[in-house]
């Protein structure tokens with residue numbers, strides 16, 4: 001994720017929310033679970049049967065039941081978003097939901113059912129092949145990262161190296177060191193995705209045979225340069241498969257799974273807080289709370305067009321989780337983003353490549369010109385040279401010739417290398433309309449027409465859903481205004497009915513409030529249990545530290561400083577001064593400073609001087625230490641051995657020092673009110 005320039009002007013656009021309900025699994029069927037979810041695709045609504053009370057109804061931009069395939073979903077919702085990315089906007093599709101509800105099935109798909117990610121690849125390459133003008137150049141690159149146990153890992157690097165998120169909340173976060181692979185076809189992108197998937201953390205839980213234990217982000221960057229306008233547009237597409245939220249008691253979690261689950265839930269709860277803050281227009285949005293929310297900052301409330309896919313399962317035993325997911329999704333509908341077309345951003349790779357190609361071409365031209373110039377001939381021979389000298393001269397001329405030949409050879413080789421470099425760079429760039437074959441063009445045209453038709457149908461369907469939702473809303477609010485009554489009894493009946501409706505709505509809301517409170521209490525209990533476990537672990541470590549770390553090591557602990565960028569504790573430099581970012585320079589005519597004081601000095605003048613920071617020498621004492629008068633107990637008390645009083649003094653001194661020493665970290669924690 002490269003740092004991108006901030007948008008100039010932007011129109012608000014709400015996050016689009018889609019719900020997808022998977023079919024009952026074989027296991028759920030065998031165990032006799034009922035279906036409690038009914039999807040109304042034509043109204044974009046989801047109804048959940050409540051075993052304890054009133055059914056619940058939620059409406060979204062679109063809703064898909066078990067019979068809907070990913071193709072329909074892609075054409076109706078995702079296709080317009082990917083088209084915007086190809087036009088230079090940022091886009092994000094993320095799948096959210098309880099574990100085992102079909103997030104990976106929706107995003108990546110399986111061997112038989114292609115998911116959204118490979119479909120997006122094919123869409124991008126169909127567009128590039130169809131872009132008719134050879135004046136258009138494209139560069140497509142992709143990166144793949146995962147967030148596992150709060151570590152951001154590069155899935156495309158050999159050793160899955162850990163990455164650091166940089167930046168500030170105000171200017172956006174970015175990941176500078178992640179691997180970016182330039183691709184030349186959809187098949188190549190699929191290969192890259194599979195290579196990354198092999199490195200992804202997955203495991204088995206009671207809820208899902210192949211559960212993703214990490215949040216994965218596949219990032220596609222499409223750069224498009226138009227030669228005529230000399231403009232470059234950069235669209236970035238984030239395809240996110242989140243790990244599933246899960247109740248720890250349901251997943252049959254081992255210690256390792258429990259640790260993963262608590263981290264997954266922590267990140268998802270931060271995501272929920274960000275969604276709530278954005279939906280309520282809160283002045284502070286807690287993006288900083290987790291790495292997941294930092295990565296998704298632009299997608300939620302920033303410069304991006306975003307689709308949230310909420311995956312749910314239909315089984316009755318997942319009622320609570322389904323309701324929680326639907327509530328989250330409902331809240332996300334209120335998030336407003338500010339998408340802006342990214343035109344000529346500073347970090348466009350295409351511009352860099354074009355400049356490099358130009359530079360290499362100029363270099364080759366220069367070399368060619370240089371080669372055409374007449375070469376310096378070997379020195380003419382001396383007229384009458386004695387026999388023994390002429391042999392020497394022949395050797396030297398031969399040497400010169402050999403040198404000249406080798407330098408020509410070397411230059412030729414360098415020119416060839418430059419040409420190879422140009423070719424390699426040009427191969428990365430894809431020219432529009434490069435197909436050339438009539439058959440392929442006809443096929444592409446037919447595809448284009450088909451896409452156009454699909455798009456029109458989708459838009460019509462969306463309008464219908466919106467109309468239906470609006471009609472239902474208006475029916476409710478205007479019924480009492482428009483109706484006229486023949487008799488008083490009719491009016492009373494009508495108003496009684498309305499009152500009943502209002503009362504049932506009120507009961508529904510109360511029920512919801514109770515449920516929310518219960519869910520909140522449950523979550524709080526889980527957090528408290530986790531907190532208690534962490535505090536117990538902390539106490540154990542503090543006990544070890546208090547018992548085994550010598551006093552001399554304690555000041556080091558005080559020098560520890562938390563680095564927010566790397567999320568680690570680091571030991572501060574001994575001097576207590578920040579280490580210098582550059583090597584110190586010497587003053588004019590002086591040696592480079594090496595003393596500790598010069599290296600740590602803040603003033604440039606002091607840094608240039610090689611001042612030594614010497615502690616003052618101890619002065620000889622001018623007073624005498626008080627010694628108490630000696631009592632002569634020689635007769636009554638047996639004379640103590642010489643060593644005894646000394647030992648006693650030492651042990652008393654030790655005791656008093658121990659009493660004066662600040663309490664142990666363990667005790668400090670106890671007094672800090674941690675129970």
Ligand SMILES: Nc1ncnc2c1ncn2[C@@H]1O[C@H](COP(=O)(O)OP(=O)(O)OP(=O)(O)O)[C@@H](O)[C@H]1O
Nearest residue numbers: 022023099100101102103104105208211212243244
């Ligand atoms: N729409 C669907 N149609 C048919 N099968 C589905 C559908 N959605 C999910 N499944 C099946 O349900 C199972 C679980 O799906 P998947 O692994 O995608 O869940 P997940 O939400 O990604 O889980 P986790 O969060 O644990 O990774 C898989 O066997 C998958 O094939």
